[in-house]
Every structure is written in structure tokens, then in C-alpha cells.
Amino acid sequence: GAVVSQHPSRVICKSGTSVKIECRSLDFQATTMFWYRQFPKQSLMLMATSNEGSKATYEQGVEKDKFLINHASLTLSTLTVTSAHPEDSSFYICSARVTGGNSPLHFGNGTRLTVT
């Protein structure tokens, strides 16, 4: 149980274009999902908390107009990287919690974004 599916696993796009990444909880409902970014040999950095039916909460330094988050249902959150630049190239990972404030986060398999 507690499977989080993320799609696509890899994407290459040109500078200036937008890319959408999907995150689905397959066997549970998630009112809250989390989006992380990971640079090589670095820790996971929380970008934003996605809340079903309401606006996402962004961490300090994360541009909300650049990283658009939509959480339209209890099983789907999307992250759209708008007007992508090469410096946006990174590994993006979503996660969700089953129930309860202290239950573990379960992660998707990540999306490797390369902006050329």
C-alpha cells in the first residue's frame, strides 16, 4: 500500500517552454502532497505544500508564479514549471502522507527535468 506515482520520469524541454509533472496517490487519498527538489549530492529541499482544494504553500525563496501547483482532487497534484530555464534542471520529487500528522511520507520516483 501507500504507492505514489509520478509522471513523467524524465523530460527534456527547451528554454522558455512549460513542463507539467503529475503526482498521484494510487491507493489512498491525500489532502496534502509535498513537492521537493534535489540537486546532485544534496538533500531534498521542500518547495511547496500542495493542499487539495486550496492554494499551495510555498517555501521561502520559491517563486509561486514559476512553479505552479494544482491539487484538484484527493489523488492528484501537478507541478508546472513555467518558462523553464537551464537552472531549473533538477530532480523533482513529490510525496504524500496516508493519514495522521506523524505518519511517514511516501515518495514518487521523481522526475528528472533537463532544460536545454
Add this chain to the structure above:
Amino acid sequence: EDQVTQSPEALRLQEGESSSLNCSYTVSGLRGLFWYRQDPGKGPEFLFTLYSAGEEKEKERLKATLTKKESFLHITAPKPEDSATYLCAVQAGYGGATNKLIFGTGTLLAVQP
């Protein structure tokens, strides 16, 4: 400021050579400490949750322990398939389910046959 520090950054073991990974933390109001395993190009895979000092959890060759300042992940007689990056994360503070996890930078474990 809440902080999580893992050591060593990298560890190379021979198959069967037991060792421990360390996760030190300074947080206000620990709600839980989590261990994850991450393989290259994949998302983290959940291993353990520890909630209070003195607690221990085991799974196959792995055993996690917790004190008020740190957690250890003990690996007994490791095999090459245990090679991965092991991440520690803490959930701190007070409130509802949206409390975020703070991750350490991980320990890259390589087990040689």
C-alpha cells in the same frame, strides 16, 4: 534553527562488515525521525519511523535507534544490494499534518562483494 546532520557523507564496506550511520538533529519539538533509502534516480523509500528516545526498530539487516540528540542506523552483515544513499529526516514543531520534513544530506553507502 532546526537542523539535521548525517555522517559520514560516504561509507565503503566489505560484504559482511557491520557498521553504523549517524543522524544528529537539533529541533524544537521532535514529532518523528524517519529513515529512508534512496537508490540512484529514484525517490526515497521509507524504512523506519522513530518517535521517542530509546525506541528501536528493525528490518532485515537494518536497525534504527533514537536518543534525544541523534539516531543511528546499524547495518549488520551488509550485502551489495544494501548499497544506496540513506537519508534521515525529522518532523518537528507543533500543529497539524502539514509539518514539513527536514532532511539531512544523506550517507552514500557502498558495499563491496
